[in-house]
Amino acid sequence: MAIALPILAVLLTTLISAYRRFSLATWTLFSAIAIGAAAAATWPNWLPSAIVGGVFALIALITNVKPLRRLLISGPFLKVYQTMTPQLSETEKVALEAGTVGWEGELFSGRPDWSKLKSQPKPQLTSEEQAFLDGPCDELCRLHDDFEATHHRADLSPQVWDYLKKNKFFGMIIPKQYGGLGFSALAHHAVVQKCASLSGTLSSTVCVPNSLGPAELLLHYGTEDQKNHYLPRLARGEEIPCFALTNPYAGSDATSIPDFGIVCKGQHQGQDVLGVRLTFDKRYITLAPVATVVGLAFRLHDPDKHLSDVSDRGITLALIPRSTPGLEVGRRHFPLNVPFQNGPVRGKDVFIPLSYLIGGPEYIGQGWRMLVECLSVGRAISLPSSSAGGVRMGAVATGAYARIRKQFQMPIGRFEGVEEALARIGGKAYATTALARMTAAAVDLGEKPAVPSAIAKYHATENGATVVKDVMDIHGGKGIILGPSNYVGRAYQAAPISITVEGANILTRSMIIFGQGAIRCHPYVLKELHAAQEADPKTRLVEFDKQLFGHIGFAISNGVRAFLLGLTHSRLAKAPMGDATTAKFYRKITRYSATLALVADTAMLTLGARLKVKEKLSGRLGDVLSQLYIMSAMLKRYEDQGRPTMDYPMLAWAMHDAVYAIQNALDGVLRNFPIRPVAWALRALVFPIGLRERAPGDRLGHRVATLLMSPNEARDRLAEGIYLTPNANNPVGRMVAGLPKVIAAEPVERKLMKAIKAGQLKALEFGAQIDEALQQGIITSAERELLIEVRAITHEVISVDDFDPSELESAVDLDKPKLKSVA
Structure with a gap:
């Protein structure tokens, strides 16, 4: 007991100090006081406390006296560190130095400061930008016929090309002083999103001049002569x-x-x-x-x-x-x-x-x-915004289709199998749109978001592919028969394009997200690399010592925090003041932030240069960072929109899905970590009470699916910024416009069906049945007209296109010798 008490006293002060991140000096003082208190409590048996105190004094002396610390610890470790640090290629060095660190740095800290996220201004379009979105952008969508462009022309129409140039769609990022629109990144995102909700061909054409292209490069690096010559021409569309x-x-x-x-x-x-x-x-x-x-x-x-x-x-x-x-x-x-x-x-x-x-x-x-x-x-804008437009349209269109399309006298969205896919569509759409919005907003805050842009590119396009697969599955034959009325097929075909371009997703996930994030976002790793490369030996040792011991304290803190937060299933973490329903999500992010920092540090320390080629581990750790970022984006969106209660099922579904993915990614890291004793120790710290996270439940999924299948505020918010004007070139717009009438007709259809089953109606054809029902007083004249109108709406929605065989033949003369096809 006499020896246990001082040891327990030091252990307790260490746990508290590590969890609260007290300084080394503060820990030393508190531990000394604790040992003294233990000695007083066990007096006159003072010897055990004296032994513990002596050992502690030696440790405190070495760690607090910096010249001694550098001689005994930092100096020798610096030599080892210089041999274990992975050699970086020139490509990697430049990538690590480029860009800025924003919220993702907080997520790597193990203790995110929520006030920083909540203090970021709500992203909003200016009145001029909103007018452009409602005016020229809407008109552009009205002019574009996607089937004509993809099937007949293999290009935009001359009218659309001319409209793009005259209305400066290629000059959105060019400042007004050069004749451009001078739009914010958020406006750029909004325009691309609306175009993508209608057509991948259209959005791709708009994206490129405003993304990685000459205009962006000239704005940042061009000479004055180059800017003055090219930027006005690019803005006016005179140069493509x-x-x-x-x-x-x-x-x-x-x-x-x-x-x-x-x-x-x-x-x-x-x-x-x-x-x-x-x-x-x-x-x-x-x-x-x-x-x-x-x-x-x-x-x-x-x-x-x-x-x-x-x-x-x-x-x-x-x-x-x-x-x-x-x-x-x-x-x-x-x-x-x-x-x-x-x-x-x-x-x-x-x-x-x-x-x-x-x-x-x-x-x-x-x-x-x-x-x-x-x-x-x-990359933070183009493909994430395109994916956001696609998933918004997919959610809104599929919700409407699942309500209108009936089998066994019931909307197909009521079947639990379809409902499961609808819930996935709604949850993924909520997450993707929040992610795209946050990365665009980061650019407007002055950031060059290297890591978030990689996160957004990978996860937005992967979510887009998941959503469009479910959309296609629910639409069935409607989705696979191409034609003017098919609003799914081209999006399904386009999904692999987004996954492939601007850095293939396999590369982005397995190398870039964590490869950059672990060094760029970590509070000490990049500073240690720089310190170790200092030319002056004295400066090198002093700076390396400072960063090394900061890193050691950081690692110990994260180990303690990961364990205690895991032990309490996140309940010990603090959540910002606000909506009590979201507090648990803030706590989970805090827990897994500490866990990510701990596992990443351990992997870098124990694997060293080998971690660079352990791309499966890197990919899983990147998944953890990504999901934490996406969860933060969703909470920021929820807060910015005033915490709408009706949106909560979609937020909750996406949050549980993200946390479950984090748990599985960490479990995958630990199951495959090559140094098994290290993996066992990490598992004890990371999952002290086992794998407790669960995928979204069926009842929650039911609530999400229900929201998608009827007009409501949550569905409207999910549809914000997409093109839903009902015109000849927009079958989704026409379907969504007809949805309220379809819903209004459902009670009348039930009356009609009940009468048929009861044998009151003898007619077999629909028109004759409703006439007979009117004559018998089963339905009113107004209800008959509603049924006729809804029948026409339903017929249009479920119909697919057909063609004369000659319309599907290529215009190329197949009898001519074939031209060389390899570019």
Whole structure:
């Protein structure tokens, strides 16, 4: 007892200090007081407390006296650290330095400060931006006929192209001083989302000039002459841009592209000037077939030392007019029957002056950094916004269809199998739209969200694929028969495109999210890397010691917090003041934030350089960070919208789904962690009472499905920003407009069916049945008219298109010799 009491006293003060993150000095003071109190309590048997106190004094001396600490701990560990740190490629170094850290840094802290999230302003469009969305953007959607574009033209109509240019859809991000619209990232997101709710071809065309393209690069890095020349033309649509990055032999590793340029002298506009002779081969370049100016990434070499003593100058970017001799724009690619303009770009010995380099000679060799910084902004908006538009439309359309389409005299949405898919659609749509909104808002807050943009790109497109699969399953034959009335088929075909482009999802999940997040978001890892690379040995040791002991305290704190929060099933965590129904979700995020930090630290410490190639572990840890970010986005959305009670089932379904995914990802890490004793210890800390999280329940799913199948405020909020105007080119708009009448007719249909089953009506055909029912007084004249109208609505909704065989034949003369098909 005498020896146990002081040990327990130190253990208790350590647990409290670690959980509350007290400083090392504070822990030392509290522990000393605790040992003294234990000695007093066991007096006169003071010897056990003296022994514990002596050991503690030695530890306190070494850890608190910095010169001694550096000599005995930090110095030796620095030597080990320099051998275990993974070697980073130039690609990785630039990616780690680019961008900013926002809320994702709080999630990696193990103790997120909720006041930072709640204090972020509610994202809102300006009156001008809202007017554009309600005016020109609506009109653009009205003009676009997606079946005509995808089946007949394999392109937008000339009228739509002209409207896009005249109304500056390609100049949304260009400031007004250059003739652009000067829109916020939120407005850019809203326009793309609305276009995507109608057509993937349309949204892709709008995305590219406003995403990773010449305009974005010129705004950040262009010379004044380049800005003044190109930006007004791009804003007016006089120039159509594309950006050529992907080489067939480099793929996602942009720093290894074999495309090259040689600094040399050549002829330009009749004069002998210093420039670059380019050789390149690019593919998958969106808008290339119609582009008038081509952005190009290549590796610049200066073998004759025209510019410097360095031969290999690194990745460099140029902006090249299409009319440049030798520049060849190839034939079109055909991306999965969603035929936005896309194709290859090639050139051999293409000479350009140095003035064509983006940013001029000053930015030679900075191309990869320029691309990474701009990609983090564009990737945060383009595909997440497109996915948001798609899942919003999928949820609204499928909810309406499941109510209108009947089998066994009952809406198919009432069947539990369909209801399960509807719940998944509603929950995933709620999560995806919150995620897309938050990443766009981050850009407007001045961030370059490298990690969140990767999270948003991966999870928005994966959720989009899950939703459209369920949408297709519920629609059945309606979804697979292409034609003007099919609003599902092209979206289903487009899903793999979003998954593939802007960094394939496998790569994004397994390497980028956690690979960048673990270093960029961690409060100490990047600082330790920088400290270890300090040139001055004294400064190196001092700075490394500071970061190392901060990191040690951070790791101990997260271990304690993960264990205690796991032991209490998150109940010990604090939640911000507000809606009591969401408090449990804040607590779960706090718990798994500490867990993520603990497991990530342990993996980096024990696996070292091996973690870089453990992509399955990295992917699972990335899933944890991603789901924490998505949960935060949903809570922020719920708060910004005034905590609407009717939305709660969708929020709760998506939250439980996310937490369950976090648990499974962590379990996967621990089951597959290569150092088994470490995995056992982690499991004891992370899951002290086992795997207690559960997937969303059936009753909750029923509530979500019910919300989707009838007009209500929650469904309206989920439908915000999509194109639902009922016109000839928008079958979903017509279906949604008819839904209230379908619902109003349901009691009348039940009366009619009851009369048929009772044998009161002898007629077999619908028209004769309602006439007979009217004659017998079973229904009124107004009810008869309603049934006729609803019958017409239902017929349109469930009908599919058919064609004369000649309409489906290709216009190409198949008897002619076939042209070379490989680009």
